[in-house]
Structure formats: structure tokens, C-alpha cells
Amino acid sequence: MTAPASSLTIDLAARFPGAVSADVRPGYGGFIVPAEKLIEVATAIRDEFGYDLLSAVTGVDYIADNKMEVVYHAFKTTGGPAFVFKVQVPRENPVLPSVVNIWRGAEFQEREAWDLLGIKFEGHPDLRRILMWEGFEGHPLRKDWKEPFFEEEVKPFKSRWPDGKHTFAEVKNPFRDNLQFPADFDPEKVTFTDPEEALYKSLKKYHSETRDGIETDHILVNMGPQHPSTHGVFRAVVMLDGETVVSLKPVMGYLHRNHDKIGERNTFLQNMPYTDRLDYFCSMTNNFGYALAVEKLMNIQVPERADYIRVIMSELTRIQNHLIFLGMFLNDLGAMYTPALYAFEERELILDIFEEVAGARMMCNYFRFGGVARDMGEDALRKARELVFDRLPGKVDEMDRLLTENEVLVSRVKGIGYLSAEDAIRTSMTGPMLRASGVPYDIRRADPYSIYDRFDFNVACRPEGDLLARYMVRIDEMRESLKILGQALKQIPAGPIFPGKPQYQVKVPAGESYGRVESPKGELAYYVVSNGKPNPYRYHVRPSSFVNLTSLEQMCIGEKIADFVAILGGIDIVLGELDR
Amino acid sequence: MYGKGILKGLSVTFMRFWNTYWQDAIWAWRRLTTGKKHYGSAEGIAHRSSKNARGIFTVQYPEEKLPVPEEFRYIPFLVFDEGAEGAKEIRCTSCGICAKVCPPQCIWIVRGTDPATGRPRPQPGDFFIDADICMNCGFCSEYCPFDAIKMDHDYEIASYTRNLYDMEKLLKPASYYEGIRPANAAREDEARRAKEAAKAAKAEAAAA
Numbered sequence: 079m080t081a082p083a084s085s086l087t088i089d090l091a092a093r094f095p096g097a098v099s100a101d102v103r104p105g106y107g108g109f110i111v112p113a114e115k116l117i118e119v120a121t122a123i124r125d126e127f128g129y130d131l132l133s134a135v136t137g138v139d140y141i142a143d144n145k146m147e148v149v150y151h152a153f154k155t156t157g158g159p160a161f162v163f164k165v166q167v168p169r170e171n172p173v174l175p176s177v178v179n180i181w182r183g184a185e186f187q188e189r190e191a192w193d194l195l196g197i198k199f200e201g202h203p204d205l206r207r208i209l210m211w212e213g214f215e216g217h218p219l220r221k222d223w224k225e226p227f228f229e230e231e232v233k234p235f236k237s238r239w240p241d242g243k244h245t246f247a248e249v250k251n252p253f254r255d256n257l258q259f260p261a262d263f264d265p266e267k268v269t270f271t272d273p274e275e276a277l278y279k280s281l282k283k284y285h286s287e288t289r290d291g292i293e294t295d296h297i298l299v300n301m302g303p304q305h306p307s308t309h310g311v312f313r314a315v316v317m318l319d320g321e322t323v324v325s326l327k328p329v330m331g332y333l334h335r336n337h338d339k340i341g342e343r344n345t346f347l348q349n350m351p352y353t354d355r356l357d358y359f360c361s362m363t364n365n366f367g368y369a370l371a372v373e374k375l376m377n378i379q380v381p382e383r384a385d386y387i388r389v390i391m392s393e394l395t396r397i398q399n400h401l402i403f404l405g406m407f408l409n410d411l412g413a414m415y416t417p418a419l420y421a422f423e424e425r426e427l428i429l430d431i432f433e434e435v436a437g438a439r440m441m442c443n444y445f446r447f448g449g450v451a452r453d454m455g456e457d458a459l460r461k462a463r464e465l466v467f468d469r470l471p472g473k474v475d476e477m478d479r480l481l482t483e484n485e486v487l488v489s490r491v492k493g494i495g496y497l498s499a500e501d502a503i504r505t506s507m508t509g510p511m512l513r514a515s516g517v518p519y520d521i522r523r524a525d526p527y528s529i530y531d532r533f534d535f536n537v538a539c540r541p542e543g544d545l546l547a548r549y550m551v552r553i554d555e556m557r558e559s560l561k562i563l564g565q566a567l568k569q570i571p572a573g574p575i576f577p578g579k580p581q582y583q584v585k586v587p588a589g590e591s592y593g594r595v596e597s598p599k600g601e602l603a604y605y606v607v608s609n610g611k612p613n614p615y616r617y618h619v620r621p622s623s624f625v626n627l628t629s630l631e632q633m634c635i636g637e638k639i640a641d642f643v644a645i646l647g648g649i650d651i652v653l654g655e656l657d658r
Numbered sequence: 659m660y661g662k663g664i665l666k667g668l669s670v671t672f673m674r675f676w677n678t679y680w681q682d683a684i685w686a687w688r689r690l691t692t693g694k695k696h697y698g699s700a701e702g703i704a705h706r707s708s709k710n711a712r713g714i715f716t717v718q719y720p721e722e723k724l725p726v727p728e729e730f731r732y733i734p735f736l737v738f739d740e741g742a743e744g745a746k747e748i749r750c751t752s753c754g755i756c757a758k759v760c761p762p763q764c765i766w767i768v769r770g771t772d773p774a775t776g777r778p779r780p781q782p783g784d785f786f787i788d789a790d791i792c793m794n795c796g797f798c799s800e801y802c803p804f805d806a807i808k809m810d811h812d813y814e815i816a817s818y819t820r821n822l823y824d825m826e827k828l829l830k831p832a833s834y835y836e837g838i839r840p841a842n843a844a845r846e847d848e849a850r851r852a853k854e855a856a857k858a859a860k861a862e863a864a865a866a
Binding site for chain 2: 233234235237238239240241242243244246344345347348349350351352416420423426427430433434435436437438441443451452461464465468469476479480481482483484485486487488580582
């Protein structure tokens with residue numbers, strides 16, 4: 079808990095004397111690498127030191143120092159803490175080399191840093207905006223960028239108290255008065271170039287060829303944004319050769335609300351209910367990651383009982399998420415509603431427990447820095463025990479019986495969407511996606527947080543790397559979660575659930591921290607920078623759904639267009655988290 | 659054998675189908691012998707949301723409603739104690755903690771002033787909650803030091819207009835609060851009484 083986010087066991091400064099220096103700012107860790115040496119150093123980090131999984135690429139705008147900083151968090155798939163290194167570039171012209179050729183998983187996150195902060199990555203194969211739309215003016219996460227309906231830099235707003243006469247936002251701040259346009263923009267004279275042109279150009283070229291005396295063309299198909307298979311407002315642009323996928327680009331951001339910027343305006347505590355809304359199926363694990371990140375900064379110890387309750391809640395979350403996954407995945411394959419409704423029944427029973435303990439079924443807002451909001455009463459514990467010991471094991475078996483051996487299902491998913499272990503690591507897959515490619519990497523084991531080191535469970539892992547393996551990993555994982563729950567529910571001690579008196583303004587010392595949890599969808603991590611003020615200076619979410627999409631194209635190429643639907647369903651994305 | 663998996667799966671769906679009607683038969687018998695109903699009764703709903711639920715588990719909303727647990731939270735309200743002759747003794751002192759902690763900043767408070775002297779007094783002059791913006795996080799009631807703002811249980815608030823709640827709409831009597839959250843109210847009353855007793859004892863000691 080007290081150890082800094084990075085391990086200093088490897089002295090990068092000694093390996094690259096004169097170029098790399100340790101980050102000595104109080105509360106910070108890791109190394110600062112000069113931009114021109116980045117490729118060389120990053121290659122060494124991957125190949126010599128073995129940090130093969132790049133988890134997060136985060137841009138930070140240090141406006142007072144006139145610098146942009148890009149923070150990299152790399153991990154070993156064999157386990158252990160993060161290796162943190164940073165590149166600082168001048169704010170006027172933030173350019174640094176892209177690490178996409180070293181870790182392909184950086185692709186989307188570098189695009190995000192370009193989109194939201196305006197940091198240019200030289201050598202990136204496709205550096206376009208990713209969350210905002212093409213033609214958007216400015217880079218919203220820069221500290222000097224202000225949103226429409228901007229009121230004040232940070233909450234709480236002064237207009238609310240003591241003289242809080244209510245006014246609607248649009249009255250106080252008419253929408254058109256607060257829009258930012260390019261300097262030479264004149265709405266009367268503007269002629270639009272097709273904003274999609276860059277997107278279509280990034281796909282493999284159209285080309286005609288003659289086969290058997292017939293001229294054939296590739297077809298461009300837009301799947302979505304409104305499409306029943308895409309789990310929300312998600313779009314994929316697909317280039318097809320007949321029915322076979324030749325090239326594919328995901329387009330996202332339709333649900334973007336700039337969670338990071340809202341997070342910087344909020345106080346530390348106020349962010350907690352916002353994290354619920356990331357992956358709305360798993361609000362408990364979302365809370366968990368954020369609480370861990372801030373607790374690391376505050377350096378506080380969580381009481382024993384609170385830790386147990388946290389584990390119980392996140393494992394129940396995992397089970398209900400995987401149940402929903404099974405239901406929705408089968409839905410995508412065409413088994414409308416029967417599996418989904420069977421899954422929903424069990425999920426309802428789990429949500430009943432959440433409602434009783436946290437007060438809400440989905441937006442739980444249950445974790446606090448140092449503990450949990452409310453104790454888990456006897457009645458809720460009884461219900462949890464009944465479910466875990468008497469009902470859920472049988473129901474997981476029932477789902478297994480219902481689906482796993484079904485020949486139609488098996489022929490639909492076996493061997494589809496293959497991803498090798500090397501490719502999965504290279505594209506920064508995490509969670510069930512990585513484990514289904516045969517890499518037994520589970521943060522609960524690899525870098526245990528909270529009290530996960532106390533429980534006896536296996537890391538569910540399948541070597542096949544296809545859709546069937548991804549499906550099976552989830553079923554195995556539910557069984558392992560039940561194992562953990564059984565132990566936790568037997569061992570849960572009595573005692574306090576919060577150290578001291580709950581405070582609505584927490585004091586967070588200056589520094590950075592990276593809190594990550596094994597969310598049901600993969601690695602969910604929060605990078606939080608505090609400058610000692612009541613609001614976080616930088617608040618970044620590393621969503622698993624977002625990064626897991628990196629390999630979507632690779633998995634789809636050569637498959638049929640109908641399989642794209644199944645492959646996307648197999649990643650288990652949630653748009654609330656993907657688009658933030 | 660090809661098709662074995664499908665048959666296995668179909669046996670599961672068949673059991674579900676069978677259980678639904680079997681449950682109906684059991685409940686028909688129960689109704690005859692004890693008068694308990696499967697649908698439209700508290701026992702029936704409790705059974706359908708327990709570990710013993712079998713078959714169809716639908717709750718027929720709005721004819722039936724799931725009971726809400728005590729901790730369930732929805733749009734906040736202000737608690738007042740009923741004084742003599744129907745006077746409303748508002749617990750809120752307009753300290754502003756709820757407005758400061760509110761994540762979407764939907765609480766607006768005008769601090770009260772004494773009409774005679776013009777000085778601030780511990781009463782809200784006006785209190786607004788923009789219920790359309792409220793995200794039901796429950797921070798306001800969690801951090802209120804006076805037990806003055808609490809989360810409601812009434813979740814049916816659909817309306818044709820924007821939901822801007824003023825004082826009149828927000829004020830609800832303490833008896834209502836005790837009705838929806840008996841355990842919480844009892845615990846808070848206990849704590850308040852203990853605090854007052856300690857204060858009185860201290861004042862007595864100081865006087866002596």
C-alpha cells in the first residue's frame with residue numbers, strides 16, 4: 079500500500095547515463111526520458127527489462143511549467159509492479175516519437191492524448207482524433223480550454239451558496255456565447271471538406287480487379303453508429319471483399335462527455351459517483367480502482383472488514399458482469415433473449431444485495447477513501463451467503479449446460495477471431511481477452527491489491543485464443559469468483575468499516591498515483607495527480623474496453639462480416655467506459 | 659453424437675418451462691389452503707426474489723412493485739420536526755455542506771436572514787434542488803451534520819415539465835422520514851439524544 083507506484087529496482091539512469099534521470103519531484107516516481115531517446119529507451123525497457131505490457135499512456139498538461147508530460151506505465155506479464163517513465167516536451171510544440179512500433183497497445187491512447195491534449199506523436203500510423211469529432215476546435219483537456227456552460231475552474235461553485243438563487247445553466251450562459259471556433263471561421267462562408275475522408279483513407283485502398291473475367295470491387299460498409307450489434311452507439315467502418323473483412327476501423331466517441339475534464343473540476347470525493355457511470359455494469363469495481371488510487375496518495379490503511387466487503391462486492395460484480403456477457407454474447411450470435419433473460423434473473427438477485435447495501439442497484443457509489451460508505455448488514459450477508467453457497471454454483475452450471483456444448487454455438491465461435499498470445503500482449507489486451515489467448519495474467523495474482531493475496535483461487539486461462547476460449551474463460555472465472563466469495567463470506571471479521579470520521583473534504587498530498595484493479599472486462603486503472611489542492615490536478619481513466627479494441631481489426635481480418643458481430647461481442651465492451 | 663449439446667440445452671429450457679407451471683400449481687394449492695397469492699402479494703414477490711425463485715421471475719410493474727430496501731436512495735428531501743400547532747421546525751441550518759459536496763452541483767441554498775435585524779440566522783431562506791441534474795449519489799444526506807437532508811424512496815417522479823424542487827416541495831415531516839427509514843432514524847435520534855445529554859451534563863458541571 080505504501081510503496082510508490084513504480085519499482086526502482088531497475089536503475090534506468092545507470093543504463094542510460096546522462097540521458098535518463100530519476101523523477102525526483104516529491105510524491106512522484108519513475109524516470110524522465112528525453113524525447114529523442116524515447117525509442118531507444120522504450121525498446122530496452124521492453125526487450126532488456128521484460129516490461130512487455132504497456133498499460134497506460136497518459137498526457138498531463140503542466141501549464142505552470144509550460145510543459146506537457148506523457149506518462150507511460152509498463153508491466154511484466156509475469157507479474158509485479160509498474161515501471162513508470164515519462165517524457166517532457168515544451169507546451170507550444172509538444173512532439174515526441176510514437177511507441178506504437180514497440181507496444182501496439184499505445185495506438186488508441188496516443189490518439190487520445192493527441193485528441194484531448196494536442197500532443198503529437200511522430201511516426202504514429204493513424205494520428206486522428208478519436209473521441210472528439212474531426213473539425214472540433216481545440217484540445218479540451220488542456221488547462222486553458224473551457225467548455226460551454228463553463229462556470230468556474232473547480233467545484234464547489236460559488237453561486238450555489240450562500241446566495242444560491244437557482245438559475246438554469248442556459249439562462250446564465252447562453253450556449254452560442256461560449257462556443258469556440260477556429261480563428262478564421264465564418265459560418266456563412268465555410269465549405270466543408272468531408273471530415274470522414276481521413277478515416278476512409280486509413281482503410282485499405284479500394285481497388286478493382288478482374289477475377290474470372292468479372293470485375294470486382296471492394297465494398298465499404300458502415301456498421302453503426304446505430305446498429306443492434308454494437309452494444310450502444312459504436313461504429314465500425316469495414317472494407318469488405320465479398321463477405322470477408324479486408325480492413326476495419328472502429329469509430330468511437332459518440333458517448334463522449336470528457337470524464338477526465340469533469341474529474342478535474344470535481345473534488346476528489348465528488349469523482350466517486352462519476353466513476354459509477356464509466357462501466358455501468360460494474361460500478362463497484364470502478365469505485366474500487368479510484369479508491370485505491372487516491373488511498374495510495376493519502377497513504378491510509380483500510381480496515382479489515384471494509385477490505386472484505388470490497389472483495390465481496392467486486393466478486394459479485396464480476397459474476398453478474400460475466401452473466402450479462404454470456405447473455406449478450408449469445409444475443410449477438412442470434413440466440414435472442416433466452417440466455418439473456420436467464421442471466422438477468424441471477425443478476426437481479428445480486429443487484430438486490432447491492433441495493434440493500436449501497437442504496438442503488440447500478441450506480442452504487444459505495445466506496446470511500448479508507449473504507450466503504452455503509453456496513454454490510456446481517457440480512458445482506460445472509461442473502462449473499464444464500465446466493466453464493468446455495469444458488470449461484472448451480473446456476474453457473476445450468477448456463478454451462480444450456481450453452482457450452484450446443485453444436486450451433488460451437489460451430490459459430492470455434493476458431494473465430496484468433497489472437498495469439500504474442501499479439502494479445504503486444505496490443506495491450508487485458509482481462510479475459512488476454513487470458514483466453516493463453517497468458518495467465520490476472521492483476522489479482524500478478525500485482526495483488528487489497529486482500530486478494532489471501533484467497534485461494536486459480537487464474538482462469540485458456541490457450542486457444544479464439545471466441546470459444548473467451549467464452550469459456552468467463553465461465554471458469556465465475557466459478558473462481560464463487561470460490562473467492564465463499565472464502566470471503568466465511569472469513570469476514572467484525573469491526574469498523576471506516577477509519578475515523580467521514581470527511582467531505584479529503585486532504586490529498588501532492589504526488590501521482592496509479593491505482594488499478596482487475597475489473598471484469600480487463601485492467602481498469604486510474605492515474606491521479608494531486609497538487610495538494612482539494613481537486614485532482616489530473617485524473618485519467620485507463621478503460622479496459624477502450625484499449626481492448628486495439629486488436630479488433632487484427633481479429634476480424636479474414637473473417638466474415640457476420641463474425642465481426644460475434645468478435646465485438648466477445649471483447650465485452652461497454653460504451654460508457656469506452657467513450658468516457 | 660451430433661445434436662447432444664442442443665438436447666442438453668433444451669432440457670434446461672424445458673425445466674424452466676416446467677418449473678413455471680409447477681410453481682403456479684404449488685401456489686394454487688397454497689392459495690386454497692392458506693390464502694397466499696403468487697402474484698400481487700408481498701409473499702409472492704419475496705418468493706420470486708429469493709434464492710428459491712423458480713420459473714418466471716417477472717414482477718408485474720406497476721400492478722406489483724418490488725419493496726425498496728431502507729438504504730435505497732432517490733432525490734433528496736428536507737426534514738422538518740413538527741412543532742406545536744403545526745409549526746415546521748426545519749432542521750436545516752443552511753450551513754451549505756450539501757451544496758459544497760454535491761457532485762453535479764444541483765443544490766442551491768439562499769442563507770436565511772432575520773427579517774427584523776437583517777443578520778444571518780440558521781435557517782434556509784430558500785432551497786432549490788434541480789432534480790433533473792441530481793445524480794442520486796446520496797452525498798448530501800451522508801455528510802449533513804444535522805440530519806436535515808435525506809434521500810427519498812419515491813422513485814415515480816416522471817413529469818411533463820422540468821423538475822426544479824423548491825422548499826415547499828422539498829420539506830417533508832420527520833414522521834415520514836421515520837416511516838421510510840426506521841433503523842436510520844432511530845440510530846440518529848439516539849446519537850442526537852446522547853449528544854444533548856452530554857451537552858447538558860457539561861453545562862451542569864460548568865454551572866456547579
